[in-house]
Amino acid sequence: MSRAPGSVHTLVWRQIRVPTVAIAVLVVLVVRVGISSYSLSGGARGMAGLRPVIENPAVSALYGRVTSLHSAGAFVEWKMGMFVALAVAMWAALMATRVTRGSEDDGTWDLLVVSRVGRQPALASAMLVLFEAGAVVGAATWLTLLSGGQRFSDCGLYGIAIVGIAWSGVALGLLGSQFFAPRRSASQVALCVIGLFFILRVLADGSARNVALRWVSPFGWLENVGAFHHREVVWLVPLLLVPTGTALTAWRLQRARDVGSAWWTRADRSRARESLLRTPWRFAWRERWGMLFAWTVGLGVLGVVVGYLTNALVQLCRTDPGYVKLLKRWGFGSMVTGRGFIAEACVLFAVALSFMVAALLVSVGTDSYQGRLDLPLAYGTSRAKWLASGVVTTVVATAVIAMLCALATWLGVLVSGTAMGLRAPLEGMANALTLVPWLIGVSILLIALTPRFSFLVIAMMLTVFYIDAVLGPIMRWPEWLLDVSPFFHLHLVPVVSSNWGATLSLTLIGIVAGALGFGVFARRDVGH
C-alpha cells in the first residue's frame, strides 16, 4: 500500500522539477561566470583598486555594501549576489503559488483534500517539497563556489543563506496564496512584497542613515550574513526561521478557510462596465489592467530610488579626481556624471522592461492553453486579431510606462539635488525601448510555438543575454558571442547616441520572427 503523503510529495516535485532545474542551472552559470571574471581581472590584487567603487553609496545601493573583494567568493557575493537572490526569491514565490493556489484554482487540490491524504498533510507535503527545492538551489550555489576553490565553510554559509532567500520566497508565495485568489493575484502580491524588500535593502545601502532598513528585509539579512566577508552566522537565524514561521502561519491559515477561497476577496458581485469589452483591442487593455498598474508602480518606485542615488555618486566624483580615474579604468567611466549614471540605470531598466513585455504578451498563450480563447474565437474574432491586440497593447503600454519611469527617475534626481533636465532620463528610456520590437517579435514566435512554456523560455533567454552583455567583455568572450546579446548593443544614452545600426538589425529580426510567429499562431490548434 502506497504512502499517501509520499504520493503528494512526488506529485509536487513533478510540478516544479523543470523550473527548479532551470533556476539551479542559472545560478550555477552566474556564479561560475563570476568566479572566472574575478580570476581574469587579476584576482585580489586586481580588485584592490576597486575599493573606492564598492564604497560609493550609489554602487552599494545597487550591489550591496561590502568592505573588500579579497576572494572570488567575495566578488560573486558583491557583483552577482543580490540579483541571484532576487531571481531565486521570485522563482520560489512563483513555485509556491503554483502548487498551492494554482492547484486550488484548477480543482486538483479538491482531489487531495477529499482523498485519504487530507488537506493539512497535503499542504505540509507541498511545503516540504518547496523547501527541498530551495535547498537544491542552495546546494547548487555551494557546490559551484566550492568547485571554484573557495573555502568550504564560506561556501556553506553562503549556500545556506541562499536557501534562506529561497524559503523567504516560498513563504511569501504560500502566504499570498492564503490571502489572494486566483493564482495571478497571489503571485503578483508575493512578487510586489519581494520587490519592496529589495528596495528596502537598496535604500539601506544607499545611505548610512537608512541602515536599519536592512534589518527588516531578507535581502538585508543575506547581506548581514556576509559569508565571504564578516561572517555573522547569527543572521541565518531570521533568514531561516522567519520564512519557516511564515510558512507555518500559512499552513494554519489554510485550515481556517474554505478550499478554493481566499482570506481577502473582492466582492463577488459587480456592476457591469462594458466600455472595454466592445472589441478585442479594448479587451486587451482590460485583461492587462492589473498587471500594468503593478508594473507602473514598481518601475516608478525603482526610478525614484535610482534617481535619488545620483547625487551621492556625483558628489564623490566632484571631490575625488583619483576616484574618477579609477572608475574609468574599471569600465565604469560613464558613471562619473549624473547623466552617465542615468544611462547605466537605463540599461537596467531595459532589462526590467523586457521582462514586463514578456509578461504582458504571454497572457495570449496562457489564454490559449487554458481554453479561454475557445469562445472568443468561436464568436467572431480571429487568432491574428487577438494576438495583434495583445501586441498593440503591449507596445503602447511599454512606451507609456517607460516614459513614466523616466519621469519618476528625474523626480528622484531633482529630490537628490542634482541639476539635470528631464531630457536625459527620457532619452535613456527611449533608447531602452529600441529593444522592444526585437523582443516582441521573438516572444510572438515563442508563444506560437510553445504557449505553455513561452514565459520560462523568454525569461531564461533574457537572463542569459544580460549575463552575456555584462560579463562577456570582462571575460573577453569571443566577439560573436557578445554580438548575440541584444543588451550588448545597447549604447549608454544620453552619454552617447543610440546604436542605430544594431537597432535596425534587431528590429528586422523582430519583424521576421514576429511575422513567422503570427503565421504559426494563426494556423496552430487552439488549446494544444
Place this chain on the structure above:
Amino acid sequence: MAHALEARKLTKVFGGAPAVDSLELSVDAGEVVGFLGPNGAGKTTTLRMLLGLLRPTSGEAMILGHRAGTAYAREHAAYVSGDVSLWPQLTGREAIAFLGSLHGSLDAAYRDRLIEIFELDPEKRIRAYSKGNRQKVALVAAFATRAEVLLLDEPTSGLDPLMERVFRDCIIEAQQRGQAVLLSSHMISEVEHLCGRVAMIRSGKLVSVADVEELGAHVGTEFEITGDVGDLRGVKGVTSVSALPDGVRVQVVGSPDALLQALAKTHVTSLRTKEASLEEIFLSFYDQSTAPPS
C-alpha cells in the same frame, strides 16, 4: 443550396493516431442533429474543427458554404462547450456582452429573457459561479446571438433538470427560427427528445447517421410473447430469443412477417411489441461485442 454545416471527409490525426477519420456529416437550416458517441470517440474534436479551433489534417469543415474558421463562418456560428472557461474577473453580464460584441450581434431583449428563464444572476463574477451557472452564461450568449449555426458540446452538463427543460425549449425555438443545431450530448433522452437525426461516432469514424426511427430499425423490435410458441430461433429476422416465465422475448430486425407466420401455427395468449429506445440503440451500437451495423 449549401448546408448550414458540413463536414467533408473530415480527418484529424494527433501524434499519428486518427482522432476523427473521414467524417461526413451535414446539418441543414432548421434541423437539430444529435451527435452521440462514447468518451474519446471524437465528438469534441469534430466540433472544434467545425469551429476552426482545430485545423483538419485533411478534409473540409464548412459553415454556410464557407470554410470553418473564416470570418464569415465565425460570424454566423455560436458555440457552447461542456466546460466553459472565461476570464474569472468578468461578471456574467460582461462575459455575455463581450461575446456578443465579438459576434457582432446580440438580441438584447432575448438576452434579458434568457437571463430570466435560466435564472442567472448576471452581476456575479465568473469565478463565483458554479459550473452550471458558467454553462448558463455560455448558453445565454449563444442563443442571444441568434447565430444561424449552433454548435453545442455537452451544453447541459452541470444544469439541473429544470434548466434542462428550459434548454430544450430554447432549442425548439431556435429550430423554429430556422437555426441549425449540432448537439453533442451524453444525455440520450435529450437527443431523443430534440433531434430529428442522430449521428453516431465510434473511434473517430461515423458509424451511422439516420432518423431515430430508422436507427431503431437496425436494432429491431422487441416482442414479448406468452403462450406455447415453441422454438423461434431460426425464424427469418429473429436475432435473439430469451425465455420468460410464461413465454419468450424475441428481438426482430426488419420485417416481422416471418415471425408472425410462425406464431400463427402456435398457441399465443398475448403479444406485446416495444420499439427500441435511443438508449438501447446507442448501447447496441457501442457494445464492443457487436459488429457495427452497416
